[in-house]
Amino acid sequence: MQQFIGTGVALVTPFNEDKSIDFDGLERLVNYQIDNGVNYLVVLGTTGEPATLTNEEKEAVKQKIIAVNNGRLPLVLGIGGNNTAAVVEEIKNTDLTNFDGILSVSPYYNKPTQEGIYQHFNAVASATTKPIILYNVPGRTSSNMLPSTVIRLANDFENVVAVKEAKGDIVQAMEIIKSAPKDFLVISGDDMIALPMVLAGGAGVISVIGEGLPSEFSSMIQLGLDGKVKEAYELHYKVADSIDLIFEEGNPAGIKSLLQKKGICLDEVRLPLIKASEQLQTRISDFIDHL
Template identity: 75%
Template structure:
Protein backbone atom coordinates (compact mmCIF):
# COMPACT_ATOMS: atom_id res chain seq x y z
CA UNK A 1 0.00 0.00 0.00
CA UNK A 2 2.47 2.61 -1.24
CA UNK A 3 -0.24 5.29 -1.16
CA UNK A 4 -0.41 5.00 2.65
CA UNK A 5 3.27 5.86 3.07
CA UNK A 6 4.06 9.22 4.67
CA UNK A 7 1.58 11.68 6.15
CA UNK A 8 -2.14 11.09 6.29
CA UNK A 9 -4.31 13.62 8.11
CA UNK A 10 -7.49 12.93 10.08
CA UNK A 11 -9.66 15.78 8.80
CA UNK A 12 -11.89 17.76 11.16
CA UNK A 13 -15.51 18.49 10.25
CA UNK A 14 -15.88 22.30 10.38
CA UNK A 15 -19.12 23.71 11.81
CA UNK A 16 -20.87 27.06 11.32
CA UNK A 17 -22.00 29.22 14.25
CA UNK A 18 -25.35 27.37 14.28
CA UNK A 19 -23.40 24.05 14.40
CA UNK A 20 -24.46 23.01 10.90
CA UNK A 21 -21.64 21.55 8.78
CA UNK A 22 -19.49 24.23 7.15
CA UNK A 23 -18.91 22.72 3.72
CA UNK A 24 -16.96 25.75 2.41
CA UNK A 25 -14.56 25.45 5.35
CA UNK A 26 -14.20 21.73 4.63
CA UNK A 27 -13.35 22.45 0.98
CA UNK A 28 -10.72 25.01 2.08
CA UNK A 29 -9.25 22.47 4.51
CA UNK A 30 -8.96 19.78 1.81
CA UNK A 31 -7.16 22.14 -0.58
CA UNK A 32 -4.85 23.35 2.18
CA UNK A 33 -3.68 19.76 2.68
CA UNK A 34 -3.21 19.06 -1.03
CA UNK A 35 -1.32 22.34 -1.60
CA UNK A 36 1.09 21.61 1.26
CA UNK A 37 2.35 18.12 0.52
CA UNK A 38 0.15 15.79 2.59
CA UNK A 39 0.12 12.23 1.17
CA UNK A 40 -3.44 11.08 1.91
CA UNK A 41 -6.65 12.18 3.64
CA UNK A 42 -8.57 10.32 6.33
CA UNK A 43 -12.30 10.99 6.14
CA UNK A 44 -14.56 10.66 9.20
CA UNK A 45 -11.92 9.46 11.61
CA UNK A 46 -12.45 10.27 15.31
CA UNK A 47 -11.13 13.80 14.71
CA UNK A 48 -14.01 14.37 12.26
CA UNK A 49 -16.56 14.00 15.11
CA UNK A 50 -18.55 11.26 13.31
CA UNK A 51 -20.19 10.27 16.62
CA UNK A 52 -22.23 13.50 16.50
CA UNK A 53 -22.95 13.60 12.75
CA UNK A 54 -26.18 12.27 11.24
CA UNK A 55 -26.03 9.68 8.45
CA UNK A 56 -27.04 12.40 5.96
CA UNK A 57 -24.29 14.75 7.21
CA UNK A 58 -21.69 11.97 6.96
CA UNK A 59 -22.75 11.31 3.36
CA UNK A 60 -22.44 15.03 2.52
CA UNK A 61 -19.02 15.27 4.22
CA UNK A 62 -17.78 12.34 2.12
CA UNK A 63 -19.28 13.82 -1.04
CA UNK A 64 -17.68 17.24 -0.41
CA UNK A 65 -14.22 15.78 0.22
CA UNK A 66 -14.40 13.48 -2.84
CA UNK A 67 -15.57 16.36 -5.05
CA UNK A 68 -12.92 18.79 -3.75
CA UNK A 69 -10.10 16.23 -3.83
CA UNK A 70 -10.74 15.46 -7.53
CA UNK A 71 -8.75 12.23 -7.25
CA UNK A 72 -5.56 14.11 -6.33
CA UNK A 73 -4.83 12.27 -3.06
CA UNK A 74 -5.76 8.77 -1.84
CA UNK A 75 -8.69 8.78 0.59
CA UNK A 76 -9.16 6.55 3.64
CA UNK A 77 -12.63 6.21 5.19
CA UNK A 78 -13.27 5.69 8.89
CA UNK A 79 -15.76 2.85 9.44
CA UNK A 80 -15.57 1.40 12.91
CA UNK A 81 -17.54 0.81 16.05
CA UNK A 82 -18.29 -1.48 18.94
CA UNK A 83 -21.16 -3.35 17.27
CA UNK A 84 -19.38 -5.72 14.88
CA UNK A 85 -22.41 -6.52 12.75
CA UNK A 86 -23.30 -2.82 12.38
CA UNK A 87 -19.75 -2.15 11.13
CA UNK A 88 -20.11 -5.01 8.62
CA UNK A 89 -23.46 -3.62 7.48
CA UNK A 90 -21.96 -0.16 6.99
CA UNK A 91 -19.04 -1.56 4.98
CA UNK A 92 -21.41 -3.56 2.76
CA UNK A 93 -23.82 -0.66 2.15
CA UNK A 94 -21.22 2.10 1.58
CA UNK A 95 -19.94 2.96 -1.88
CA UNK A 96 -16.20 2.56 -1.35
CA UNK A 97 -15.19 3.22 -4.98
CA UNK A 98 -13.32 6.45 -4.18
CA UNK A 99 -11.49 5.09 -1.13
CA UNK A 100 -8.10 3.37 -1.04
CA UNK A 101 -8.71 1.78 2.38
CA UNK A 102 -10.86 1.67 5.51
CA UNK A 103 -9.68 2.78 8.96
CA UNK A 104 -11.44 0.72 11.63
CA UNK A 105 -11.06 1.35 15.34
CA UNK A 106 -10.78 -1.42 17.90
CA UNK A 107 -14.13 -1.82 19.73
CA UNK A 108 -14.62 0.77 22.46
CA UNK A 109 -16.65 0.59 25.68
CA UNK A 110 -17.38 -3.19 25.51
CA UNK A 111 -13.75 -3.97 26.48
CA UNK A 112 -13.49 -7.34 24.68
CA UNK A 113 -10.67 -9.80 25.34
CA UNK A 114 -7.82 -10.04 22.82
CA UNK A 115 -9.67 -12.98 21.26
CA UNK A 116 -12.78 -10.80 20.97
CA UNK A 117 -10.78 -8.05 19.23
CA UNK A 118 -9.30 -10.65 16.86
CA UNK A 119 -12.74 -12.11 16.01
CA UNK A 120 -14.17 -8.60 15.50
CA UNK A 121 -11.53 -7.76 12.88
CA UNK A 122 -11.73 -11.24 11.33
CA UNK A 123 -15.41 -10.65 10.53
CA UNK A 124 -14.67 -7.13 9.23
CA UNK A 125 -11.83 -8.44 7.06
CA UNK A 126 -14.12 -11.04 5.52
CA UNK A 127 -16.76 -8.37 4.78
CA UNK A 128 -14.46 -5.77 3.22
CA UNK A 129 -13.55 -5.42 -0.45
CA UNK A 130 -10.97 -2.80 0.52
CA UNK A 131 -7.70 -2.92 2.48
CA UNK A 132 -8.13 -2.28 6.21
CA UNK A 133 -6.07 -0.23 8.65
CA UNK A 134 -6.82 -1.46 12.16
CA UNK A 135 -6.67 1.27 14.80
CA UNK A 136 -5.40 0.87 18.35
CA UNK A 137 -6.21 3.84 20.60
CA UNK A 138 -6.57 2.55 24.18
CA UNK A 139 -6.99 6.09 25.55
CA UNK A 140 -10.35 6.20 23.75
CA UNK A 141 -11.38 2.54 23.67
CA UNK A 142 -10.41 1.56 27.21
CA UNK A 143 -8.59 -1.53 25.90
CA UNK A 144 -5.13 -1.98 24.43
CA UNK A 145 -4.79 -4.13 21.32
CA UNK A 146 -1.71 -6.17 22.23
CA UNK A 147 1.15 -6.58 19.70
CA UNK A 148 0.43 -10.33 19.57
CA UNK A 149 -3.15 -9.60 18.42
CA UNK A 150 -2.01 -7.08 15.80
CA UNK A 151 0.59 -9.54 14.46
CA UNK A 152 -1.91 -12.38 14.40
CA UNK A 153 -4.33 -10.25 12.34
CA UNK A 154 -1.48 -9.07 10.06
CA UNK A 155 -0.45 -12.66 9.37
CA UNK A 156 -3.94 -14.15 9.01
CA UNK A 157 -5.70 -11.62 6.76
CA UNK A 158 -4.18 -10.29 3.54
CA UNK A 159 -6.48 -7.26 3.43
CA UNK A 160 -5.46 -6.10 6.92
CA UNK A 161 -2.55 -4.06 5.61
CA UNK A 162 -1.65 -1.70 8.47
CA UNK A 163 -2.15 -0.70 12.08
CA UNK A 164 -2.62 2.87 13.25
CA UNK A 165 -0.81 2.53 16.57
CA UNK A 166 -1.86 5.22 19.05
CA UNK A 167 -1.09 3.72 22.45
CA UNK A 168 1.66 6.30 22.94
CA UNK A 169 3.99 3.41 23.69
CA UNK A 170 7.20 3.40 21.66
CA UNK A 171 8.25 -0.05 22.92
CA UNK A 172 4.91 -1.55 21.87
CA UNK A 173 5.29 -0.01 18.40
CA UNK A 174 8.81 -1.45 18.09
CA UNK A 175 7.60 -4.93 19.06
CA UNK A 176 5.09 -4.82 16.18
CA UNK A 177 7.72 -3.45 13.76
CA UNK A 178 10.20 -6.16 14.87
CA UNK A 179 7.90 -9.09 14.07
CA UNK A 180 5.51 -7.81 11.39
CA UNK A 181 5.22 -9.29 7.87
CA UNK A 182 7.35 -7.32 5.38
CA UNK A 183 4.43 -5.65 3.61
CA UNK A 184 2.47 -4.76 6.79
CA UNK A 185 2.63 -1.08 7.75
CA UNK A 186 2.91 0.40 11.24
CA UNK A 187 1.44 3.91 11.12
CA UNK A 188 1.81 6.26 14.07
CA UNK A 189 -1.41 7.60 15.57
CA UNK A 190 0.53 9.85 17.95
CA UNK A 191 1.86 13.13 16.58
CA UNK A 192 4.45 13.46 19.34
CA UNK A 193 6.18 10.14 18.58
CA UNK A 194 5.46 9.99 14.84
CA UNK A 195 9.06 10.77 13.90
CA UNK A 196 10.68 8.25 16.32
CA UNK A 197 8.25 5.59 15.05
CA UNK A 198 9.18 6.31 11.43
CA UNK A 199 12.89 6.17 12.28
CA UNK A 200 12.30 2.81 14.02
CA UNK A 201 10.76 1.38 10.84
CA UNK A 202 7.23 2.76 10.79
CA UNK A 203 5.49 3.77 7.55
CA UNK A 204 4.35 7.27 8.54
CA UNK A 205 1.52 8.82 10.49
CA UNK A 206 -2.17 9.58 10.54
CA UNK A 207 -1.92 13.01 12.09
CA UNK A 208 -4.06 15.67 13.73
CA UNK A 209 -1.53 18.53 13.87
CA UNK A 210 -0.55 17.65 10.28
CA UNK A 211 -3.66 19.40 8.94
CA UNK A 212 -2.77 22.59 10.81
CA UNK A 213 0.93 22.64 9.85
CA UNK A 214 0.86 20.38 6.77
CA UNK A 215 3.96 21.65 4.97
CA UNK A 216 6.46 21.24 7.81
CA UNK A 217 4.85 18.15 9.29
CA UNK A 218 4.77 16.30 5.94
CA UNK A 219 8.35 17.31 5.26
CA UNK A 220 9.42 16.05 8.71
CA UNK A 221 7.91 12.62 7.99
CA UNK A 222 9.51 12.48 4.52
CA UNK A 223 12.91 13.35 6.03
CA UNK A 224 12.32 10.61 8.62
CA UNK A 225 11.53 8.05 5.91
CA UNK A 226 14.77 9.08 4.17
CA UNK A 227 16.59 8.65 7.54
CA UNK A 228 17.67 12.29 7.43
CA UNK A 229 17.56 12.39 11.22
CA UNK A 230 19.01 15.82 12.10
CA UNK A 231 16.89 17.76 9.62
CA UNK A 232 13.77 15.82 10.60
CA UNK A 233 14.29 16.54 14.30
CA UNK A 234 14.73 20.27 13.61
CA UNK A 235 11.17 20.30 12.31
CA UNK A 236 9.96 18.03 15.11
CA UNK A 237 11.17 20.48 17.76
CA UNK A 238 9.76 23.44 15.82
CA UNK A 239 6.28 21.81 15.79
CA UNK A 240 6.44 20.06 19.18
CA UNK A 241 4.74 22.61 21.49
CA UNK A 242 1.73 22.84 19.19
CA UNK A 243 1.08 19.10 19.66
CA UNK A 244 0.82 19.62 23.42
CA UNK A 245 -1.54 22.55 22.91
CA UNK A 246 -3.97 20.90 20.51
CA UNK A 247 -4.49 17.91 22.82
CA UNK A 248 -4.57 19.91 26.06
CA UNK A 249 -8.37 20.23 26.17
CA UNK A 250 -9.44 17.30 23.96
CA UNK A 251 -9.43 16.62 20.25
CA UNK A 252 -10.58 18.24 17.95
CA UNK A 253 -11.23 21.41 20.02
CA UNK A 254 -7.52 22.29 20.00
CA UNK A 255 -6.82 21.71 16.32
CA UNK A 256 -9.99 23.64 15.41
CA UNK A 257 -8.71 26.60 17.47
CA UNK A 258 -5.46 26.41 15.49
CA UNK A 259 -7.33 26.20 12.16
CA UNK A 260 -9.46 29.20 13.18
CA UNK A 261 -6.29 31.20 13.85
CA UNK A 262 -5.23 30.34 10.28
CA UNK A 263 -8.64 31.41 8.89
CA UNK A 264 -9.36 27.96 7.42
CA UNK A 265 -12.48 27.25 9.48
CA UNK A 266 -13.87 28.33 12.84
CA UNK A 267 -13.43 26.52 16.14
CA UNK A 268 -16.99 25.26 16.75
CA UNK A 269 -17.43 21.68 17.97
CA UNK A 270 -20.57 19.74 18.88
CA UNK A 271 -21.58 18.70 22.37
CA UNK A 272 -20.48 16.89 24.45
CA UNK A 273 -17.28 18.59 23.26
CA UNK A 274 -16.83 22.31 23.92
CA UNK A 275 -14.64 24.91 22.24
CA UNK A 276 -11.10 25.55 23.44
CA UNK A 277 -10.93 27.98 26.35
CA UNK A 278 -9.77 31.53 25.75
CA UNK A 279 -6.55 30.72 27.61
CA UNK A 280 -5.75 27.86 25.23
CA UNK A 281 -6.77 29.91 22.17
CA UNK A 282 -4.28 32.58 23.25
CA UNK A 283 -1.50 30.01 23.65
CA UNK A 284 -2.21 28.60 20.18
CA UNK A 285 -2.43 32.10 18.65
CA UNK A 286 0.93 33.06 20.19
CA UNK A 287 2.50 29.82 18.86
CA UNK A 288 1.25 30.53 15.31
CA UNK A 289 2.32 34.20 15.47
CA UNK A 290 5.84 33.12 16.42
CA UNK A 291 5.92 30.20 13.99
Protein backbone atom coordinates in the same frame (compact mmCIF):
# COMPACT_ATOMS: atom_id res chain seq x y z
CA MET B 1 0.32 -0.15 0.14
CA GLN B 2 2.56 2.72 -0.93
CA GLN B 3 -0.36 5.17 -0.77
CA PHE B 4 -0.39 4.86 3.03
CA ILE B 5 3.28 5.74 3.51
CA GLY B 6 4.07 9.25 4.74
CA THR B 7 1.64 11.72 6.28
CA GLY B 8 -2.09 11.11 6.40
CA VAL B 9 -4.30 13.60 8.19
CA ALA B 10 -7.51 12.98 10.12
CA LEU B 11 -9.80 15.68 8.76
CA VAL B 12 -12.04 17.69 11.08
CA THR B 13 -15.61 18.50 10.13
CA PRO B 14 -15.92 22.31 10.05
CA PHE B 15 -19.10 23.80 11.50
CA ASN B 16 -20.79 27.18 11.14
CA GLU B 17 -21.83 29.17 14.20
CA ASP B 18 -25.24 27.47 14.12
CA LYS B 19 -23.44 24.07 14.20
CA SER B 20 -24.41 23.22 10.61
CA ILE B 21 -21.64 21.83 8.40
CA ASP B 22 -19.43 24.48 6.84
CA PHE B 23 -18.85 23.02 3.37
CA ASP B 24 -16.82 26.04 2.20
CA GLY B 25 -14.51 25.54 5.17
CA LEU B 26 -14.25 21.85 4.35
CA GLU B 27 -13.21 22.71 0.80
CA ARG B 28 -10.54 25.10 2.09
CA LEU B 29 -9.32 22.44 4.50
CA VAL B 30 -8.96 19.74 1.85
CA ASN B 31 -7.16 22.05 -0.57
CA TYR B 32 -4.86 23.25 2.21
CA GLN B 33 -3.72 19.67 2.80
CA ILE B 34 -3.19 18.94 -0.87
CA ASP B 35 -1.32 22.19 -1.49
CA ASN B 36 1.06 21.58 1.42
CA GLY B 37 2.42 18.10 0.79
CA VAL B 38 0.14 15.72 2.72
CA ASN B 39 0.13 12.17 1.28
CA TYR B 40 -3.43 11.00 2.02
CA LEU B 41 -6.65 12.05 3.73
CA VAL B 42 -8.65 10.25 6.42
CA VAL B 43 -12.36 10.98 6.14
CA LEU B 44 -14.73 10.70 9.13
CA GLY B 45 -12.17 9.40 11.56
CA THR B 46 -12.90 10.20 15.19
CA THR B 47 -11.34 13.68 14.73
CA GLY B 48 -14.17 14.38 12.27
CA GLU B 49 -16.78 14.05 15.07
CA PRO B 50 -18.83 11.36 13.26
CA ALA B 51 -20.51 10.41 16.56
CA THR B 52 -22.45 13.68 16.40
CA LEU B 53 -23.19 13.68 12.67
CA THR B 54 -26.37 12.26 11.18
CA ASN B 55 -26.11 9.64 8.44
CA GLU B 56 -27.18 12.29 5.93
CA GLU B 57 -24.47 14.67 7.15
CA LYS B 58 -21.80 11.96 6.99
CA GLU B 59 -22.77 11.19 3.42
CA ALA B 60 -22.65 14.89 2.51
CA VAL B 61 -19.18 15.25 4.08
CA LYS B 62 -17.91 12.22 2.14
CA GLN B 63 -19.27 13.48 -1.17
CA LYS B 64 -17.84 16.98 -0.65
CA ILE B 65 -14.37 15.65 0.12
CA ILE B 66 -14.49 13.26 -2.85
CA ALA B 67 -15.47 16.12 -5.16
CA VAL B 68 -12.86 18.59 -3.87
CA ASN B 69 -10.09 16.00 -3.79
CA ASN B 70 -10.96 14.97 -7.36
CA GLY B 71 -8.65 11.96 -7.24
CA ARG B 72 -5.57 13.97 -6.25
CA LEU B 73 -4.80 12.10 -3.00
CA PRO B 74 -5.72 8.63 -1.69
CA LEU B 75 -8.74 8.65 0.64
CA VAL B 76 -9.27 6.48 3.72
CA LEU B 77 -12.73 6.19 5.27
CA GLY B 78 -13.30 5.70 8.99
CA ILE B 79 -15.76 2.87 9.66
CA GLY B 80 -15.63 1.36 13.13
CA GLY B 81 -17.54 0.78 16.33
CA ASN B 82 -18.31 -1.54 19.20
CA ASN B 83 -21.14 -3.45 17.51
CA THR B 84 -19.43 -5.83 15.11
CA ALA B 85 -22.58 -6.65 13.17
CA ALA B 86 -23.35 -2.96 12.65
CA VAL B 87 -19.79 -2.24 11.45
CA VAL B 88 -19.98 -5.13 8.98
CA GLU B 89 -23.38 -3.93 7.76
CA GLU B 90 -22.09 -0.39 7.27
CA ILE B 91 -19.09 -1.62 5.28
CA LYS B 92 -21.31 -3.74 3.06
CA ASN B 93 -23.79 -0.91 2.47
CA THR B 94 -21.24 1.86 1.83
CA ASP B 95 -20.08 2.80 -1.66
CA LEU B 96 -16.32 2.48 -1.28
CA THR B 97 -15.50 3.17 -4.93
CA ASN B 98 -13.63 6.41 -4.20
CA PHE B 99 -11.83 5.14 -1.11
CA ASP B 100 -8.48 3.39 -1.04
CA GLY B 101 -8.88 1.86 2.41
CA ILE B 102 -10.83 1.70 5.65
CA LEU B 103 -9.60 2.86 9.06
CA SER B 104 -11.38 0.79 11.71
CA VAL B 105 -11.02 1.44 15.41
CA SER B 106 -10.73 -1.39 17.90
CA PRO B 107 -14.07 -1.81 19.73
CA TYR B 108 -14.49 0.71 22.52
CA TYR B 109 -16.30 0.57 25.89
CA ASN B 110 -17.13 -3.17 25.69
CA LYS B 111 -13.50 -4.03 26.61
CA PRO B 112 -13.31 -7.28 24.62
CA THR B 113 -10.57 -9.86 25.19
CA GLN B 114 -7.78 -10.20 22.64
CA GLU B 115 -9.71 -13.08 21.07
CA GLY B 116 -12.79 -10.84 20.89
CA ILE B 117 -10.76 -8.12 19.15
CA TYR B 118 -9.39 -10.72 16.73
CA GLN B 119 -12.83 -12.07 15.90
CA HIS B 120 -14.21 -8.52 15.47
CA PHE B 121 -11.58 -7.72 12.85
CA ASN B 122 -12.01 -11.19 11.32
CA ALA B 123 -15.59 -10.14 10.56
CA VAL B 124 -14.56 -6.67 9.36
CA ALA B 125 -11.81 -7.92 7.04
CA SER B 126 -14.09 -10.63 5.66
CA ALA B 127 -16.77 -8.05 4.77
CA THR B 128 -14.69 -6.28 2.10
CA THR B 129 -11.73 -6.60 -0.22
CA LYS B 130 -10.65 -3.05 0.59
CA PRO B 131 -7.42 -2.61 2.58
CA ILE B 132 -8.05 -2.37 6.34
CA ILE B 133 -5.99 -0.17 8.67
CA LEU B 134 -6.47 -1.34 12.26
CA TYR B 135 -6.68 1.46 14.82
CA ASN B 136 -5.42 0.90 18.35
CA VAL B 137 -6.12 3.82 20.70
CA PRO B 138 -6.42 2.49 24.28
CA GLY B 139 -6.90 5.97 25.75
CA ARG B 140 -10.28 6.11 24.01
CA THR B 141 -11.28 2.43 23.80
CA SER B 142 -10.25 1.30 27.30
CA SER B 143 -8.55 -1.79 25.85
CA ASN B 144 -5.15 -2.29 24.27
CA MET B 145 -4.85 -4.36 21.10
CA LEU B 146 -1.64 -6.25 21.83
CA PRO B 147 1.14 -6.69 19.26
CA SER B 148 0.41 -10.43 19.16
CA THR B 149 -3.18 -9.72 18.07
CA VAL B 150 -2.09 -7.19 15.44
CA ILE B 151 0.49 -9.61 14.06
CA ARG B 152 -2.00 -12.48 14.04
CA LEU B 153 -4.47 -10.39 12.04
CA ALA B 154 -1.72 -9.24 9.65
CA ASN B 155 -0.73 -12.84 8.98
CA ASP B 156 -4.27 -14.19 8.64
CA PHE B 157 -5.91 -11.56 6.42
CA GLU B 158 -4.38 -10.31 3.20
CA ASN B 159 -6.36 -7.06 3.31
CA VAL B 160 -5.29 -6.17 6.86
CA VAL B 161 -2.40 -4.04 5.65
CA ALA B 162 -1.56 -1.63 8.48
CA VAL B 163 -2.15 -0.51 12.02
CA LYS B 164 -2.56 3.02 13.31
CA GLU B 165 -0.80 2.55 16.64
CA ALA B 166 -1.83 5.24 19.13
CA LYS B 167 -0.99 3.78 22.52
CA GLY B 168 1.85 6.27 22.77
CA ASP B 169 4.24 3.41 23.55
CA ILE B 170 7.31 3.28 21.30
CA VAL B 171 8.24 -0.16 22.67
CA GLN B 172 4.89 -1.63 21.62
CA ALA B 173 5.24 -0.05 18.18
CA MET B 174 8.74 -1.49 17.80
CA GLU B 175 7.48 -4.96 18.72
CA ILE B 176 4.95 -4.81 15.89
CA ILE B 177 7.55 -3.42 13.45
CA LYS B 178 9.94 -6.24 14.40
CA SER B 179 7.48 -9.12 14.17
CA ALA B 180 4.86 -8.19 11.56
CA PRO B 181 5.00 -9.37 7.92
CA LYS B 182 7.47 -7.47 5.77
CA ASP B 183 4.95 -5.33 3.90
CA PHE B 184 2.72 -4.56 6.91
CA LEU B 185 2.68 -0.85 7.76
CA VAL B 186 2.98 0.49 11.30
CA ILE B 187 1.55 4.01 11.26
CA SER B 188 1.86 6.34 14.23
CA GLY B 189 -1.38 7.62 15.71
CA ASP B 190 0.49 9.77 18.20
CA ASP B 191 1.92 12.99 16.76
CA MET B 192 4.58 13.45 19.44
CA ILE B 193 6.28 10.11 18.78
CA ALA B 194 5.57 9.92 15.05
CA LEU B 195 9.18 10.70 14.10
CA PRO B 196 10.78 8.17 16.49
CA MET B 197 8.37 5.52 15.16
CA VAL B 198 9.33 6.33 11.57
CA LEU B 199 13.01 6.14 12.43
CA ALA B 200 12.39 2.75 14.08
CA GLY B 201 10.90 1.43 10.85
CA GLY B 202 7.36 2.82 10.87
CA ALA B 203 5.58 3.91 7.71
CA GLY B 204 4.47 7.39 8.75
CA VAL B 205 1.60 8.95 10.64
CA ILE B 206 -2.11 9.65 10.63
CA SER B 207 -1.91 13.06 12.20
CA VAL B 208 -4.04 15.72 13.83
CA ILE B 209 -1.46 18.53 14.05
CA GLY B 210 -0.54 17.66 10.47
CA GLU B 211 -3.74 19.23 9.14
CA GLY B 212 -2.94 22.49 10.92
CA LEU B 213 0.75 22.48 9.99
CA PRO B 214 0.77 20.25 6.90
CA SER B 215 3.92 21.59 5.28
CA GLU B 216 6.06 21.35 8.40
CA PHE B 217 4.75 18.01 9.60
CA SER B 218 4.73 16.20 6.27
CA SER B 219 8.26 17.50 5.58
CA MET B 220 9.40 16.16 8.97
CA ILE B 221 7.96 12.72 8.28
CA GLN B 222 9.49 12.58 4.80
CA LEU B 223 12.89 13.57 6.19
CA GLY B 224 12.53 10.74 8.71
CA LEU B 225 11.62 8.25 5.97
CA ASP B 226 14.68 9.44 4.04
CA GLY B 227 16.92 8.87 7.06
CA LYS B 228 17.75 12.56 7.46
CA VAL B 229 17.60 12.41 11.22
CA LYS B 230 19.08 15.76 12.21
CA GLU B 231 16.94 17.76 9.79
CA ALA B 232 13.83 15.81 10.80
CA TYR B 233 14.37 16.47 14.50
CA GLU B 234 14.90 20.18 13.85
CA LEU B 235 11.37 20.29 12.46
CA HIS B 236 10.06 18.05 15.25
CA TYR B 237 11.26 20.42 17.95
CA LYS B 238 9.94 23.39 15.97
CA VAL B 239 6.37 22.06 16.08
CA ALA B 240 6.42 19.95 19.27
CA ASP B 241 4.84 22.57 21.55
CA SER B 242 1.86 22.86 19.22
CA ILE B 243 1.11 19.15 19.66
CA ASP B 244 0.77 19.56 23.41
CA LEU B 245 -1.34 22.68 22.92
CA ILE B 246 -3.92 21.18 20.57
CA PHE B 247 -4.55 18.17 22.80
CA GLU B 248 -4.56 20.06 26.12
CA GLU B 249 -8.35 20.44 26.18
CA GLY B 250 -9.26 17.58 23.91
CA ASN B 251 -9.52 16.78 20.24
CA PRO B 252 -10.68 18.33 17.91
CA ALA B 253 -11.24 21.51 19.96
CA GLY B 254 -7.54 22.36 19.91
CA ILE B 255 -6.88 21.72 16.23
CA LYS B 256 -10.02 23.64 15.29
CA SER B 257 -8.71 26.62 17.27
CA LEU B 258 -5.47 26.43 15.29
CA LEU B 259 -7.37 26.11 11.99
CA GLN B 260 -9.44 29.18 12.91
CA LYS B 261 -6.23 31.11 13.49
CA LYS B 262 -5.12 30.01 10.02
CA GLY B 263 -8.39 31.30 8.53
CA ILE B 264 -9.52 27.87 7.29
CA CYS B 265 -12.61 27.27 9.41
CA LEU B 266 -14.25 28.27 12.68
CA ASP B 267 -13.46 26.56 15.98
CA GLU B 268 -17.05 25.33 16.45
CA VAL B 269 -17.60 21.80 17.81
CA ARG B 270 -20.74 19.90 18.76
CA LEU B 271 -21.71 18.91 22.28
CA PRO B 272 -20.62 17.15 24.37
CA LEU B 273 -17.40 18.77 23.12
CA ILE B 274 -16.86 22.47 23.76
CA LYS B 275 -14.52 25.01 22.20
CA ALA B 276 -11.03 25.60 23.53
CA SER B 277 -10.84 28.11 26.37
CA GLU B 278 -9.89 31.70 25.61
CA GLN B 279 -6.58 31.16 27.40
CA LEU B 280 -5.71 28.16 25.23
CA GLN B 281 -6.83 29.96 22.08
CA THR B 282 -4.45 32.80 22.95
CA ARG B 283 -1.54 30.42 23.47
CA ILE B 284 -2.23 28.62 20.18
CA SER B 285 -2.45 31.98 18.42
CA ASP B 286 0.85 33.09 19.94
CA PHE B 287 2.52 29.86 18.85
CA ILE B 288 1.42 30.36 15.24
CA ASP B 289 2.52 34.01 15.31
CA HIS B 290 6.03 32.95 16.36
CA LEU B 291 6.37 29.82 14.24
